[in-house]
Amino acid sequence: MKELFRKIQPYSGKILTIILIVFFSFLIYNLYQAPVEGIEEKFIYLLKKYGYIILFAWGMLEGEAGLIMAGLLSHTGDMNLYIAIFVAGLGGFAGDQVYFYIGRFNKSYVHKKFKNQRRKFALAHLLLKKHGWPIIFIQRYMYGMRTVIPISIGLTRYSAKMFAFINLISAWCWAALTIVPVWYFGNEILVVLEWIKEHWYLAIPIAAIFGGSILYYINQTTKKVEKRGQNED
Structure with a gap:
């Protein structure tokens, strides 16, 4: 085996x-x-x-x-x-x-x-x-x-x-x-999902801004970690 x-x-x-x-x-x-x-x-x-x-x-x-x-x-x-x-x-x-x-x-x-x-x-x-x-x-x-x-x-x-x-x-x-x-x-999330389903035209730009902000923050944090690693190396 x-x-x-x-x-x-x-x-x-x-x-x-x-x-x-x-x-x-x-x-x-x-x-x-x-x-x-x-x-x-x-x-x-x-x-x-x-x-x-x-x-x-x-x-x-x-x-x-x-x-x-x-x-x-x-x-x-x-x-x-x-x-x-x-x-x-x-x-x-x-x-x-x-x-x-x-x-x-x-x-x-x-x-x-x-x-x-x-x-x-x-x-x-x-x-x-x-x-x-x-x-x-x-x-x-x-x-x-x-x-x-x-x-x-x-x-x-x-x-x-x-x-x-x-x-x-x-x-x-x-x-x-x-x-x-x-x-x-769960109840609160389901309410939000129902709202998004009914108002998808408003949810898309909000989600794009929110998601973009998170990705930007994560990307900047990763770059700082990489830069710190290079300096220490």
Whole structure:
């Protein structure tokens, strides 16, 4: 079994890609075949029927939108809150484990594929060296570094078991910190969503301004961290 696992690990990235393609093809087919009218109703039907499977895949991609949806479904009773956190965390954990093993067993591929992101890899190595395991714990909240840090750690001799342990705890915390507030404030969020649905022409510019402000802030913060890392290097 261990020998089989070693043979599979170098191809983990390709295997993940194939699995995701098959999975989303399955979802699109079922979305089309859903026995309800309207795209919105079809999507809701799909979420209720395959909610935990979708949540796991969304967790692997570390998409907060899926966790927000899980929080709302938990609020309406279509999902169990604790199971949703557990499944979303497992998805996030699995995704980062794949990235870690891509770095661990595909070093030549990583150096070739990510040659334009050498600065980010250098920064990730610097942060790991300076701060240690807390970087693994908080990397999910570092815009532009979510994929780079697990791959970068895989390139080092960092313990795979320690990475997996910290990664699992971090993934469950990430899931809980996103899902629980949405579940708790579900009524208020549903009211806002209903307002957006009725006044979409006003919601679009507001969302664009708000989202743009967040992206600008994150981008500036990332640049400051990179500049600080270069100065310290």
